[in-house]
Amino acid sequence: MHIKISIFLFFFCSLLVGCNPVPDELRIAERIMETYPDSALCILQHLKPEKYKSSSNHALYGLLYFYAQDKTDNPLEPDSLINFSITYFQWTKDKPHLAVCYFLKARKCKRAQHLDEAAEFYLKALDCLPNHSDNALMGEIYADMGRICTIQHNHQEALKKFRISLDYFNRAGKTLDARFVILSIGRCYYFLRDSKAAKRYYHKALSQMNDSLLCGAVYQDMGVNYYSDKQLDSAQYYLQKSLSYPFKGTNYSIRCRVLADLLFDEAQYDSSFHYATIALTYPATFYNQCDCYRILANIEYTRKRFKEMGIYISHYQDCSDSVHKLESQTKLTVLENIHKTAQEANGTKKNMVLIAIVLLTVLLLSIGLALFLYERNKIRKGQLAAFKQQLNNKQELVSQRLTKKIEEAKALQADERKNATAEERVKLDRELYNKTLHVNNWDDFTTEMNHVFNNIVVTLKSEYPSITNKEITWCCLHLLEIPQVDRLLLLEATTDSLYKLKQRLAHKLNLKTTRDLDLFLRAIASIND
Numbered sequence: 297m298h299i300k301i302s303i304f305l306f307f308f309c310s311l312l313v314g315c316n317p318v319p320d321e322l323r324i325a326e327r328i329m330e331t332y333p334d335s336a337l338c339i340l341q342h343l344k345p346e347k348y349k350s351s352s353n354h355a356l357y358g359l360l361y362f363y364a365q366d367k368t369d370n371p372l373e374p375d376s377l378i379n380f381s382i383t384y385f386q387w388t389k390d391k392p393h394l395a396v397c398y399f400l401k402a403r404k405c406k407r408a409q410h411l412d413e414a415a416e417f418y419l420k421a422l423d424c425l426p427n428h429s430d431n432a433l434m435g436e437i438y439a440d441m442g443r444i445c446t447i448q449h450n451h452q453e454a455l456k457k458f459r460i461s462l463d464y465f466n467r468a469g470k471t472l473d474a475r476f477v478i479l480s481i482g483r484c485y486y487f488l489r490d491s492k493a494a495k496r497y498y499h500k501a502l503s504q505m506n507d508s509l510l511c512g513a514v515y516q517d518m519g520v521n522y523y524s525d526k527q528l529d530s531a532q533y534y535l536q537k538s539l540s541y542p543f544k545g546t547n548y549s550i551r552c553r554v555l556a557d558l559l560f561d562e563a564q565y566d567s568s569f570h571y572a573t574i575a576l577t578y579p580a581t582f583y584n585q586c587d588c589y590r591i592l593a594n595i596e597y598t599r600k601r602f603k604e605m606g607i608y609i610s611h612y613q614d615c616s617d618s619v620h621k622l623e624s625q626t627k628l629t630v631l632e633n634i635h636k637t638a639q640e641a642n643g644t645k646k647n648m649v650l651i652a653i654v655l656l657t658v659l660l661l662s663i664g665l666a667l668f669l670y671e672r673n674k675i676r677k678g679q680l681a682a683f684k685q686q687l688n689n690k691q692e693l694v695s696q697r698l699t700k701k702i703e704e705a706k707a708l709q710a711d712e713r714k715n716a717t718a719e720e721r722v723k724l725d726r727e728l729y730n731k732t733l734h735v736n737n738w739d740d741f742t743t744e745m746n747h748v749f750n751n752i753v754v755t756l757k758s759e760y761p762s763i764t765n766k767e768i769t770w771c772c773l774h775l776l777e778i779p780q781v782d783r784l785l786l787l788e789a790t791t792d793s794l795y796k797l798k799q800r801l802a803h804k805l806n807l808k809t810t811r812d813l814d815l816f817l818r819a820i821a822s823i824n825d
Contacts, residue, residue, distance in 0.1 A: 333367035395424035512541025
């Protein structure tokens with residue numbers, strides 16, 4: 297239906313071009329912007345801004361083009377168009393149009409996750425509407441500011457902004473927009489851990505309104521709320537239901553990510569992997585991407601696919617860095633206070649210096665804090681390294697003591713060995729290792745080896761379940777540097793069978809050759825990061 301209207305309007309405008317100046321087309325696009333934004337965009341896309349010799353027409357075109365792109369959820373590009381419009385309306389002091397330009401520029405910054413820049417443009421837009429003449433625009437601005445506060449975890453301030461927005465939308469008669477704001481208020485209560493209040497607002501948003509976008513968003517938030525309350529069946533029901541509804545922005549990614557988290561909790565790893573992967577194919581915030589990679593890494597860990605797990609952990613770290621950068625941006629409340637201060641100062645030199653001092657102080661404090669944290673982390677890393685070295689030294693000392701204990705036991709048997717037969721010597725050797733290493737008692741032996749070699753038995757058993765007790769015994773005897781003859785005796789093996797044991801062990805440990813066994817075992821036995 298919209299396509300037919302777009303084609304009709306385009307040809308209608310083409311007829312108007314023959315007898316009226318170009319601004320008539322812009323006026324038509326502006327007139328239908330609220331009701332048929334896709335049709336308005338279709339008209340504007342068939343126009344060339346370079347043809348407008350008049351700066352006013354060029355500026356109006358840039359404003360309308362960005363507004364149509366925003367309403368149809370298309371990328372807000374190119375920057376040159378809106379920048380020209382801002383410059384022109386600043387020069388002409390056309391505050392109503394300038395307010396819309398600032399609002400659209402703020403939307404672009406917000407989509408790019410430049411929240412501090414977006415906040416500044418929203419505040420500038422409010423300055424251009426002193427009489428609050430445009431209730432719909434005021435509602436949009438305060439709703440977006442509330443969403444920024446939500447991202448910055450300032451939920452009490454977000455509630456204030458959403459309630460102001462709700463009041464403006466009610467004044468403007470924007471019922472659907474008001475319902476979305478009510479949903480946002482419910483979301484704030486969810487973040488404030490008031491589940492009952494959140495559910496109350498979700499139902500309020502959905503009452504007497506049958507919009508598919510709103511239904512999907514409400515079911516999504518209800519699913520998230522139930523998941524937070526550990527009511528997994530209800531959460532899964534609403535999240536699955538929300539997937540069948542249209543979405544806007546990052547909502548579909550959020551639905552899939554929460555569903556993936558829920559299914560992981562229920563040990564449905566294949567389904568969890570499926571939804572986490574889907575979530576990454578849709579527009580998503582860094583927070584959502586971070587959670588998706590966390591889920592995927594955990595799933596790969598359960599599958600023992602450590603290479604793939606490492607890749608997802610790397611992506612997780614990249615997203616975490618982006619989240620840290622996002623969280624390091626100046627909070628909206630801080631920018632709002634600075635903005636109010638600047639307004640009250642009325643551009644006087646004294647207050648400009650004061651603002652510069654405040655900003656410089658914040659910068660110096662930030663640098664000082666960064667240097668302090670850097671030095672503290674450096675000291676802690678040094679202390680940690682020293683502590684680990686100390687533990688390794690102690691561990692080596694324990695190993696040496698155990699070796700010395702074996703040598704002393706051999707020395708005590710020296711006289712007895714002189715006149716002993718071969719069978720008696722074998723018996724003496726078994727008795728020696730039973731006393732010193734408890735090789736005849738698996739529990740005592742593994743307890744001793746875990747103590748000496750950094751929980752080596754626990755590590756091998758957990759990470760390589762297929763490894764046998766005999767192979768673990770060889771690993772420990774190797775680290776103790778027990779002579780080859782004694783190893784053959786204790787393992788009741790021949791030279792050939794011992795070699796085959798080492799080959800099987802290297803294969804189970806994913807090593808290329810048996811020559812890698814020594815380095816591998818010593819790496820496990822030592823205390824690392």
